[in-house]
Amino acid sequence: MISKTSEYALRSMVFLAENPASPSPLQTIAATTQVPPGYLSKVLQQLVRAGLLNSQRGLGGGFSLAKPASELSVYEVVQAVDPISRILECPLKLPEHREELCALHRRLDDVMEIVEHSFRLTSVADLLKKPTFPKVLDPKKTTRGKSSKG
Secondary structure (H helix, E strand, C coil): CCCHHHHHHHHHHHHHHHCCCCCECHHHHHHHHCCCHHHHHHHHHHHHHCCCEEEECCCCCEEEECCCHHHCEHHHHHHHHCCCCCCCCCCCCCHHHCCCCCHHHHHHHHHHHHHHHHHHHCECHHHHCCCCCCHHHCCCCEECCEECCC
């Protein structure tokens, strides 16, 4: 659903949210999040350019959140490194789909809208909490799409 780049960015943001006391060096973030340092460096710089992270050079330097984790949305993080692609026009450029997307592309875009909405409502601080799932997605309560209760 999201790219590796987005996942790496989110892992890093969660790590930094868990360790807000002082800037964290690239090597520490890379080792903890299991992201290759060279690639992580590029991802973190994108987050700095987007204003989501601060970067401090020198002894005691590293990366830190630019604002509290509760004020940083998952959407902002993802958009900074690999924006969510919405389907605004027919990818096949079919003339009959100029006015309105076909059912397939409409449904795909609807799903991306739901993901985008969910990411906007989820803060980095929320990612520090124990995951909870809607009842319909709870594997203990569903079996092959049917409720185990009935």
